[in-house]
Amino acid sequence: MKNNEHEFNQLLSEIIKTTHFIKTEVIQTLWSGYGEIARFETVEPDLDEFSDVRDMTFVVKHIRPPVIQQHPRGWSGAISHQRKLASYDVEAEFYQHWANKIKPFCALPQFIGQASLSQSCLSSKMIVMSDLDSEGFPTRLTTASAENSKICLHWLARFHAYNMQHDPLDNWPNKLWPIGTYWHLATRAKEFDAMEKGPLKDAAVELDKSLNNCRYKTLVHGDAKIANFCFSNDLAHVAAVDFQYIGGGCGVKDVVYFLGSCLDETTLELQFE
Template sequence: MKNNEHEFNQLLSAIIKTTHFVKTEVIQTLWSGYGEIARFETVEPDLDKFSNGPDMTFVVKHINPPVIQQHPRGWSGTISHQRKLASYDVEAEFYQHWANKTKPFCALPQFIGQASLSQSCLSSKMIVMSDLDREGFPTRLTTVSAENSKICLRWLARFHALNMQHDPLDNWPNKLWPIGTYWHLATRAKEFDAMEKGPLKDAAVELDKRLNNCRYKTLVHGDAKIANFCFSNDLAHVAAVDFQYIGGGCGIKDVVYFLGSCLDETTLERQFEQLIDDYFTELHTALCLFQSAFSRREIEKEWRPLVNIAWADFERFLAGWAPLHAKRTTFSHRLTVAAIATLNK
């Protein structure tokens, strides 16, 4: 254990160019016990770490998989383990080669460095990034109002507009997931097998095909739940984190997943269609801002009919992964039934 800690400190020192740092806080543990995210602070050697002397805070995502994998919902296994390991490689790739170019337009952590740890585990690594709390995004939420959700829709719209593609080449996006999101059908065979027989299971392949065959694609965050957004204190600005499942796809997948993550059923019943309209308005604005060559009307024409399809696709995942999940509501069922009905037209 001491050897592991020594190697960790050596590699971190090389990245931040100083040996004078302390861990001040564990922000959270990673899913299924695969490590932790912690806040660190540099300290001047002659100053007490609690003084008002010069300091810099930064965040380290330390991936350190357990010897025995235990999934909270019982979905452990080799496939799940390998998917998680690949997701951390993808995230490191995104932070190193995409994030700093994205940051001026869509707030997210700045990449500082990464390293692999050899002594503890071949799959152990660290990703070092800037501290969003220090950059003005200290607030975390579990739910938001429909009005406050719009700032996240703006972030998603800008991110999608910035990375828009039309009939992208086969190697795009290089070294990220070819298909973004953690729940898409090709990676969830066990969950599909666990689904009850019925219209949704029968429609699963076609739902997946409709989403993946769209001609306009972008980078989708892939896990754009409310927990992965960091807000300013006045909730007027937002940054995003956790890019493990970033990859190519239809931006609407991010939008419906986000709205389902933070709004209750009553709010969704009343506000969902308006919020979808708000997203497309923000997407049009962002495409203009970035002087995109792509047609705003053509993108919306293709993506808007996929709203219910994307919702039903995530419902398909839940139906196998956690059939009694609280997100499986009357509203969710209604959109899913509507999506399946369109497949036969």
Template sequence: MDWVKALSPKLGSISSVSEKKLGSLWAGYGFVSRLIVKPQQQSYIAKQVRPPPNGKGVGHERKVHSYEVECSWYSGPAQYAASAGVNIPLPVLVEKDGSGFTIVLKDLEPDFPNKSMKGAMGVKELKPALEWLARFHSAFWSSPASQQRPSTESLWPQGTFWHLGTRMEEFDSMDSDDWLRDKAHEIDARLRGFSSFAALQAGETPSNQHQTLVHGDFKAANLLFSSNSTEAAAYDFQYVGRGLGALDVAYLIICSSSLPVVEQSEDELLAHYHHHLMSCLDARGQSDKSYTMEVLRMHYDLATLDLFRFMRGWGWWGAIPSSRGDEYARKIGARVFGKHL
């Protein structure tokens, strides 16, 4: 791409742009580069999406649409989130070119130079990440807001990359006698704001209470930290959409931490997120006393079971070893459904 031509209308006079490839996108759908713009000596991150021309199937359509959603995010809601104090990269260029997409973002690394340590995140790293989630979720909380928010209609109606509606192939690959398969539609319905799956089938209108925007892929690989590691920033918004904030919290803790963290610090981490979310909502004049720790725990348990359902069909990873996955899931299921499973 002729970067000088593409970026000059956005950045002013440019003498040259050097490009260094940083890595490939998932499944070879493009690549990410760092651009150094001269004479300003400013760095930017370019995400060039180039789907395979012979791509087909549900997985291909999901990936392509995820980049369309990311373009929509950076074209509107991102600026609103940044104005609410959420640390994210702001766009310089967002465009669709042919069958692909190009997104150029301000580089976060000068202000957030620390990447998550290799391996599992510890409590020290998880807490600023959870504070990031609290700010992000509060900015799009379901309670009436005094500010005018940008439309989120072009984002996913149901955020996350693993929700049941977009992962039926994985659902079909689960064992036919898997109890999580039997409960999958009930869990999905409750996460979407229905009182039950039966209510969804009966045409009940789902509740918007406690719904917000979720990042949808909130993991260690998509996070950066300030030099003193007290603040986090996040990127990769392909799966941003509506949902319960606990979906992001569960994915972060279950898939980016370790078994000792889950077993010893889960309650502490949930309380940390809840405290900061309540503080953020209070600061925005949107106090929500109905969102108690008990409600958060129920949402977190549902989100964890939903994630386990996906992993049972796709492949297991994260803090809970596969050898203990069913034991752990059944313990949560007993809390959610009030009976031994």
């Protein structure tokens, strides 16, 4: 354990160019016990760790896959495990090669650095990024009014417009998911089999085919639920996080998934137009 901690601290210090930092809080654990997201602060060299004086804050997403995988809803398995591992590689790729170009148009964390950890476990890595709380986005919501949801829809509209492809290359988007989003038919075989028979299940294959073969493709966030948006205190501005399932696709998938994550069925029906 001490060797793992030493390696983590050594790699992190190389990324942020200082050995003077402390972990101030665990923001959240990763899905199915695959690690944690934590906030760190750099400190002046001549101050002890209990000083109130701080310099820069930053966030580290530390991926540590468990030896035994347990999905909270019972969808564990080798395929699910490999998809999770791939999702963290995709996210690291997005932050390193895409995010900083997109940030001026759509608020999201700035990429600082990444590293693989050899001693802790296979596929363990860290992604270091800027702290959105310190950039003016400290508020999190679990639900939203129809009015408040518009700021997230505006973010998605800018994101989709910036990344719109009229004639994408064969390998676009390189090293991201060819088909973005957490939910699409090719990756949800168990869930599809568990669905009750009905019109939606009967139409699933054709619906999935239509979405995947849309004329104009863009980058879709892939997991655009309300929990993955960070708001300013006045709820007038928003930033997005968690890009594990970003890839090519039809932007409406993000929109529908987002609306379903924060508005109830009555509000959705009343606000449809």
